[in-house]
Amino acid sequence: MTDQRTSPAEPALWPAPTAPGRVEATVTVPGSKSVTNRALVLAALSSEPGWLRRPLRSRDTLLMAEALRTLGVGIEETVSSSSSAYSATAADSERPGGEAWRVIPTALRGPATVDVGNAGTVMRFLPPLAALAQGPVRFDGDPRCYERPLHGVIDALRTLGARVEDEGRGALPMTVHGNGSLAGGPVEIDASSSSQFVSALLLSGPGFNQGVEVRHTGRTLPSMPHIRMTVDMLRAAGAKVDAPQDGGAPNVWRVTPGALLGRDLTVEPDLSNAQPFLAAALVTGGRVTVPDWPEHTTQPGDALREIFTAMGGSCVLDERGLTFTGGGRIHGIDIDLGEVGELTPGVAAVAALAEGESVLRGVGHLRLHETDRLAALVKEINGLGGDVTETEDGLRIRPRPLHGGVFHTYDDHRLATAGAVLGLAVEGVEVENVATTYKTLPDFPRMWGELLGLPSGTGERA
Structure with missing residues (x-):
């Protein structure tokens, strides 16, 4: 890669x-970054291999894929001979193939070091997943990533039973010490600085022993469409999710523990x-x-x-x-x-x-x-x-x-x-x-x- x-x-x-x-x-x-990186996380948690077709191949998605590889997940790439992976031509929209990634889940493991670059999805979506790994996982990246808020994820993981070392920064660099499982359960967070705090916990929620119940306690929650995307993708992978968008309690999301299905997903x-x-x-x-x-x-x-x-x-x-x-x-x-x-x-x-x-x-x-x-x-x-x-x-x-x-x-x-x-x-x-x-x-x-x-x-x- x-x-x-x-x-x-x-x-x-x-x-x-x-x-x-x-x-x-x-x-x-090219394909959606938001869909590609959510799909990679869900595929890594699945009980069987899955396919991701026409994924976005960019710095943020390559960082996510490589991070999952460091945790033991298999990601195999294939490219159709019919065309290059991405093109800005009309003919490209008619191609039968394009790039596809086969994701092969496995027991997550450390020690590992994850380079998040400056990708919000990587720095926020992967620490909850790392809490399910066996061994320490260190997160680091570009200088700007040290300035981006991560306290919502860090504090929530501690509440849910994870051990996180961040020297009190509430930001990167940090280390998540996984022991192969996480208790999960209810947690309150202020996600007013980033909706990714909510999505991060929901995506890994099916793998927590008690699932997860996330309650947002802060001001207006930005980027709600991205949380709706997370909920829809979880459900498509077989997870049971209760969400405000379906008439549930305002600012509360619940994910039930359970196995996820391997999917064959074409990225929008x-x-x-x-x-x-x-x-x-x-x-x-x-x-x-x-x-x-x-x-x-x-x-x-x-x-x-x-x-x-x-x-x-x-x-x-x-x-x-x-x-x-x-x-x-x-x-x-x-x-x-x-x-x-x-x-x-x-x-x-x-x-x-x-x-x-x-x-x-x-x-x-x-x-x-x-x-x-x-x-x-x-x-x-x-x-x-x-x-x-x-x-x-x-x-x-x-x-x-x-x-x-x-x-x-x-x-x-x-x-x-x-x-x-x-x-x-x-x-x-x-x-x-x-x-x-x-x-x-x-x-x-x-x-x-x-x-x-x-x-x-x-x-x-x-």
């Missing part, structure tokens, strides 16, 4: 291409990663089709249909997938993005090009993501001449003429794609470290170049 620490070589400053005209393209988006396209391509249609007044867009999904990215339509476009979902068409004008928007916070950088970039003011609310928790996304968006858009201010829980964006300049990414993939969107309409935008998109969107510069019809799909100006 490719070293997950590396990504394709790209210039330190990537000249974001200006759109030559209206974009007309079909873009096949990552709808959040479709955002820059749909934004290109909106910004240029063009048309972009994303094949295989699911009719029903728990992915937060599905909200793009409503958001970008409100900002001036229109969309059709049919057998071809989702076709989004820009209307030639971009409207400002006042919207609560609390459930779909990961879409904020892309929405902010489009809003900076709109005709009217926008207010993005409910996303104060983004200050604790891969970087402080709110502060970064203010600094970088304003550095191009914009007028963006932070509010208590979001951003206020007033349109102003923008100019070229360096758009820094802070090793945040969604900042990088936001910079590319701005570059469509603003000449001279240079995105620093565009290769950080490898975290969840492999080969983004080439895909972007093909979208714009640039020579060889390089993503650079001719």
